Amino acid sequence: MARELGINEASLDRWVSAFKARNDTGETIVTESERAEVLRLRKENADLKLDRAFLKEGSIFFAQEASELALVKIRASQINGCAYCLDMHGREARAAGIDQRRLDVLAGWEEAPNVYSERERAALALTEAVTLIGNGGVSDSLWGQVRESFEEREIVQLLMAIAAINVWNRLAVSTHQSLPPQTT
Numbered sequence: 001m002a003r004e005l006g007i008n009e010a011s012l013d014r015w016v017s018a019f020k021a022r023n024d025t026g027e028t029i030v031t032e033s034e035r036a037e038v039l040r041l042r043k044e045n046a047d048l049k050l051d052r053a054f055l056k057e058g059s060i061f062f063a064q065e066a067s068e069l070a071l072v073k074i075r076a077s078q079i080n081g082c083a084y085c086l087d088m089h090g091r092e093a094r095a096a097g098i099d100q101r102r103l104d105v106l107a108g109w110e111e112a113p114n115v116y117s118e119r120e121r122a123a124l125a126l127t128e129a130v131t132l133i134g135n136g137g138v139s140d141s142l143w144g145q146v147r148e149s150f151e152e153r154e155i156v157q158l159l160m161a162i163a164a165i166n167v168w169n170r171l172a173v174s175t176h177q178s179l180p181p182q183t184t
Helices: 009-020 032-043 046-058 066-080 083-095 100-104 106-111 118-131 140-149 152-174
Strands: none
Touching (some): 066 083, 066 106, 083 100, 106 118, 118 140, 118 152
16 A cells, blocks of 8 residues: 555654654654655645545445445535535545535535435434434434445445544644645
8 A cells, every 4th residue: 555655665664663652751753854754745635545545455435336425525524624624525526426416405414305315314324423423322213224225344334434534534623734725
């Protein structure tokens, strides 16, 4: 995977070691050049490359419809308030041909039942429940709906996709990622 990202494997190993190493105060030991490398990779949108490589390596979510994955990413990003991810995944969804109306009303998907399929509604409900896990978790009735809409393998893939976008949202929000320049 490191080669696909254009990252030297020795460099990747140094990063892993650096993040495992701790000084006496418990802070991670990272050199200034390593920090600069992370910033450079971030500017090149390495997170998207890593996400795609991870998805390719693990065959995560490829069984799902592209629209389901896009809606999950955007809905979780809406809940988490991640402008960086909303911008990126919104552009990707439009480029993939997802109808603008479906994107426009996504935050109110429950009020637009004719716009989303049964599977999409189950995926969106699960996305909300997992993203807001502290608000009661995934109810038995929702879990039943998910099990009726998806095969077991697909449920695992869906949960992994929800978990992944929540991690990316938290990283982008925590590190104050700026929106890239607007393209025309």
